[in-house]
Amino acid sequence: MNKIFYIAKEEIKILFREKIFFTLLGVFVVMSLISSFLGFMATNTTTSIYNSSVKFLIQKGINNIPPNPMLSFGALTDFRNIIIYMFLIGALLAVVIGHRSFIRERKSGVLPILFSRPISSNTLFFGKALGIGITIFSIILSAFLIGILSSLLLPYRHLLFDDILRLIIFYIFSFFYLLFFGFVGLLFAIKTKSESLALFIPICIWVGISFVLPEIISGQNPTALLNPIAMGQVQVQNSVFFSLMQTYLQPFSIGGQYTSFALQLINNTSQTSLINVILNNLSNITTLFISIIGTSTLCIYSINKNNIGKDEIYE
Amino acid sequence: MKFMNNVYQVITVAKKEYIDALKNRVFIIFVSFLLILTFVSIIVSSFDFQAKVISYQTALAELQASHQIIQNLTAPEFYPLQLLRGTIEYIEIIGAILAIVLGYLSIAKEKGNNTLQLLFTRPISKIKLFFGKFLGNVLLLTSVSGFMFFGIYLIISLIGKTVITNIEIEKIFLSFIFSIIYLSTFFSISALLALIFKSLSNSLILSFVIWIVFVLVIPQIGDTLDPDNQVPGGLFNKIGITQKSDQLTILKDFSSYEKARDSLEQSSFTKHYERLIFALLGIKDMYNGKTINFIINDKNSDILWLVSAMILSSTLTSIIFTKKKLINK
Amino acid sequence: MNKTQNIISISNLTHIYKNKKALDDLNLEISKNEIFGFLGHNGAGKTTTISILTTLLKPTSGNAKICGFDVVKDSMEVKKLIGYLPENVKFYDNLTAYENLEYFAKISGIKNPKEKIFDILKFIDFEGIENKKIGEFSKGMHQRIGIAQAIIHEPQVLFLDEPTSGLDPMGIKKLREIIIKLNKEKQMTIFMNTHLLSEVAKVCTTIGVLNSGKLIYKNSLKETLKRFNNENSLEEIYFNIEQ
Numbered sequence: 001m002n003k004i005f006y007i008a009k010e011e012i013k014i015l016f017r018e019k020i021f022f023t024l025l026g027v028f029v030v031m032s033l034i035s036s037f038l039g040f041m042a043t044n045t046t047t048s049i050y051n052s053s054v055k056f057l058i059q060k061g062i063n064n065i066p067p068n069p070m071l072s073f074g075a076l077t078d079f080r081n082i083i084i085y086m087f088l089i090g091a092l093l094a095v096v097i098g099h100r101s102f103i104r105e106r107k108s109g110v111l112p113i114l115f116s117r118p119i120s121s122n123t124l125f126f127g128k129a130l131g132i133g134i135t136i137f138s139i140i141l142s143a144f145l146i147g148i149l150s151s152l153l154l155p156y157r158h159l160l161f162d163d164i165l166r167l168i169i170f171y172i173f174s175f176f177y178l179l180f181f182g183f184v185g186l187l188f189a190i191k192t193k194s195e196s197l198a199l200f201i202p203i204c205i206w207v208g209i210s211f212v213l214p215e216i217i218s219g220q221n222p223t224a225l226l227n228p229i230a231m232g233q234v235q236v237q238n239s240v241f242f243s244l245m246q247t248y249l250q251p252f253s254i255g256g257q258y259t260s261f262a263l264q265l266i267n268n269t270s271q272t273s274l275i276n277v278i279l280n281n282l283s284n285i286t287t288l289f290i291s292i293i294g295t296s297t298l299c300i301y302s303i304n305k306n307n308i309g310k311d312e313i314y315e
Numbered sequence: 316m317k318f319m320n321n322v323y324q325v326i327t328v329a330k331k332e333y334i335d336a337l338k339n340r341v342f343i344i345f346v347s348f349l350l351i352l353t354f355v356s357i358i359v360s361s362f363d364f365q366a367k368v369i370s371y372q373t374a375l376a377e378l379q380a381s382h383q384i385i386q387n388l389t390a391p392e393f394y395p396l397q398l399l400r401g402t403i404e405y406i407e408i409i410g411a412i413l414a415i416v417l418g419y420l421s422i423a424k425e426k427g428n429n430t431l432q433l434l435f436t437r438p439i440s441k442i443k444l445f446f447g448k449f450l451g452n453v454l455l456l457t458s459v460s461g462f463m464f465f466g467i468y469l470i471i472s473l474i475g476k477t478v479i480t481n482i483e484i485e486k487i488f489l490s491f492i493f494s495i496i497y498l499s500t501f502f503s504i505s506a507l508l509a510l511i512f513k514s515l516s517n518s519l520i521l522s523f524v525i526w527i528v529f530v531l532v533i534p535q536i537g538d539t540l541d542p543d544n545q546v547p548g549g550l551f552n553k554i555g556i557t558q559k560s561d562q563l564t565i566l567k568d569f570s571s572y573e574k575a576r577d578s579l580e581q582s583s584f585t586k587h588y589e590r591l592i593f594a595l596l597g598i599k600d601m602y603n604g605k606t607i608n609f610i611i612n613d614k615n616s617d618i619l620w621l622v623s624a625m626i627l628s629s630t631l632t633s634i635i636f637t638k639k640k641l642i643n644k
Numbered sequence: 645m646n647k648t649q650n651i652i653s654i655s656n657l658t659h660i661y662k663n664k665k666a667l668d669d670l671n672l673e674i675s676k677n678e679i680f681g682f683l684g685h686n687g688a689g690k691t692t693t694i695s696i697l698t699t700l701l702k703p704t705s706g707n708a709k710i711c712g713f714d715v716v717k718d719s720m721e722v723k724k725l726i727g728y729l730p731e732n733v734k735f736y737d738n739l740t741a742y743e744n745l746e747y748f749a750k751i752s753g754i755k756n757p758k759e760k761i762f763d764i765l766k767f768i769d770f771e772g773i774e775n776k777k778i779g780e781f782s783k784g785m786h787q788r789i790g791i792a793q794a795i796i797h798e799p800q801v802l803f804l805d806e807p808t809s810g811l812d813p814m815g816i817k818k819l820r821e822i823i824i825k826l827n828k829e830k831q832m833t834i835f836m837n838t839h840l841l842s843e844v845a846k847v848c849t850t851i852g853v854l855n856s857g858k859l860i861y862k863n864s865l866k867e868t869l870k871r872f873n874n875e876n877s878l879e880e881i882y883f884n885i886e887q
Contacts, residue, residue, distance in 0.1 A: 020517045027524055045572050046545040052565050053554055069546045069553050088531050096520055197341050204348055215401060219363035222404045226535045241362040327750040338738035428734035436698045438723040439751045
């Protein structure tokens with residue numbers, strides 16, 4: 001057990017000395033800040049447009065005007081964009097963290113030394129996993145704090161206890177979502193001979209999960225998931241092809257499941273209580289955990305099997 | 316004679332880049348991935364269209380059965396080029412990754428293998444080496460896009476069961492040319508970073524950061540900031556202002572917000588590519604059926620952005636390649 | 645010594661890298677047909693010297709000439725006269741040996757290199773591998789392809805940077821034979837960086853010793869052995885000089 005902690009500690013220590021890590025973290029933090037601000041801007045402007053429209057309609061003599069739809073969205077509306085940044089930059093960051101954690105060992109040639117010590121491949125994996133986990137956790141935590149802080153700074157909506165609870169669950173779920181991509185990055189860093197390929201493959205997998213599967217399942221455009229509002233309205237197509245795809249591919253569409261669950265958490269107007277939202281998404285949660293366990297198993301298997309240290313790494 | 320010699324050397328380098336990439340597993344995996352996705356995307360779109368036709372026919376039949384007015388129902392019209400939306404998005408996303416891969420490999424291989432030292436001790440100037448590399452890789456991107464657009468043409472003429480007009484072929488051809496320009500920009504950016512950075516892996520990661528910001532994040536921000544996108548189904552529809560002219564009157568007061576949103580979108584050259592191609596292929600409805608001249612005139616600023624981005628990135632790369640001390644000893 | 649006979653002449657060469665003098669006022673002349681062994685411990689400045697002579701690096705001050713051409717001002721002319729094999733070179737592993745050699749021949753200005761490539765492969769006793777991918781090659785094979793690309797345009801001077809590093813005894817022996825053959829049959833002058841003294845004794849005609857960027861010794865191998873005749877081996881001579 002101690003060995004796992006040593007490996008994890010080493011892992012984090014090295015990562016926090018890498019410039020590229022801070023660059024990515026910086027991009028992520030800035031994006032979180034921008035997303036709160038942009039959410040605020042968009043809501044504000046839309047409300048103003050609504051007010052102008054009301055004036056315009058009254059001038060025309062129309063009095064039967066529906067209430068401002070923005071007001072019905074609940075306090076967490078402005079967090080909608082953060083889903084997308086988790087989905088895009090968060091996942092890429094996680095892939096890079098996982099990738100670096102093992103490529104570093106292979107490049108420096110210390111793997112043979114590590115394996116000549118009394119360390120099992122399980123220990124090595126769990127040490128790495130813990131290191132990756134703690135790193136991702138600290139990123140999620142910073143995103144969470146920034147979110148809370150900015151909603152205090154832009155005090156147009158009050159977060160209730162239920163809102164904060166929803167946010168916390170959203171961030172916890174996001175943590176596991178990113179952890180999955182961290183493990184995908186780790187897996188190919190273990191398996192793939194060339195360093196660049198070890199980064200390209202996870203990114204392709206990510207593109208597949210985020211864009212390709214949702215398209216095939218729903219007939220939507222590949223980037224449809226990037227619009228959090230439109231995302232909530234994806235209609236199931238009335239066609240044999242799409243219902244077939246839906247049946248067989250939906251379980252693999254981790255990206256679509258993530259955004260869907262996240263949106264239900266954030267969009268607290270749906271009158272569905274938090275407990276029900278969670279219950280409705282149990283299958284999504286289960287899929288994610290199965291995927292995490294699956295990639296971990298593959299990682300351990302690959303560490304065992306690969307005779308690492310024999311081959312030189314290049315490119 | 317001397318000119319011919321120069322051309323000969325540049326072509327030698329270009330040819331090697333071309334053959335080397337074709338024999339590279341990483342490259343082949345990506346090309347196959349891209350090709351499969353574009354074709355899948357067209358097929359999915361055509362299924363999507365088919366589903367729309369079916370639901371139109373069902374609705375029509377129901378209305379006719381109950382003797383209701385059917386004026387409000389519009390039949391889905393078939394524009395084969397509109398099926399290409401998903402494909403274009405894949406070129407934007409994965410095509411760009413492909414170009415990044417090429418740019419990275421063309422520099423990283425030489426650096427990692429120490430062949431840069433060999434090349435620089437040969438009687439060939441650095442600028443010729445650069446031209447050769449650039450030419451070879453642009454030709455590769457041309458072959459890939461050519462293959463893709465030709466496939467698109469074939470599939471569409473098979474699915475559509477209609478003869479594709481000459482104008483449509485010209486539009487596809489122009490989209491092909493602009494795709495090469497778009498992809499070459501990513502090639503140059505990734506090669507540039509691989510040249511500048513001491514650590515090759517950092518340069519690759521940075522290329523991906525630039526990719527994600529320009530291709531996915533900025534266009535997404537522009538999209539979500541659109542006031543009409545804030546409410547499902549559109550704000551104006553929700554409160555019953557359906558006349559476009561009325562909407563524009565109200566939005567007049569918000570032009571500065573709109574301008575800010577637009578300039579944010581403008582900062583991504585991917586968005587320029589998308590606007591241009593969506594106009595050419597009529598994916599954006601207002602350009603559907605318009606002449607090429609009209610579209611080119613209307614979109615000349617996008618063309619300018621796209622071409623400038625490519626010239627700027629390739630010039631910068633050529634300067635760094637020829638001027639920077641690439642061998643530290 | 646007659647100046648035209650000097651294939652390489654270095655005068656007052658200084659190179660400063662990161663505030664440290666990698667080369668400190670180096671003067672060195674190497675005449676035609678020599679096999680020059682450049683000795684020195686790691687970081688003495690051997691690779692810096694080779695990098696300047698092969699036009700890869702611009703010196704901070706001083707100058708160097710190859711066959712009368714300045715390595716900075718006439719770098720294109722110099723490039724036509726030299727062949728270079730850097731340390732740890734790997735080539736394009738997806739291409740075959742032939743394709744790799746063809747590439748380097750063509751960018752060196754040879755129009756139809758086919759015959760030449762086969763001649764050279766024969767010369768270095770390395771036939772039958774031309775259609776194999778470089779990626780499948782061993783270190784020793786890489787090194788031989790390295791020599792082939794360096795001599796394909798028939799240079800006057802061949803620069804080798806630690807050519808035997810990482811090779812097995814067979815590979816070293818093979819390489820040694822090729823170097824001597826190149827010198828004897830093709831009249832190539834060879835400039836070789838090394839820290840392997842056993843190599844120097846078997847191959848070189850002249851040796852030079854570099855220490856902290858300064859040339860501290862240069863003489864023919866024969867003279868060296870004569871002068872230090874009470875020493876048992878070249879190792880001892882080397883340590884004597886270094887002190």
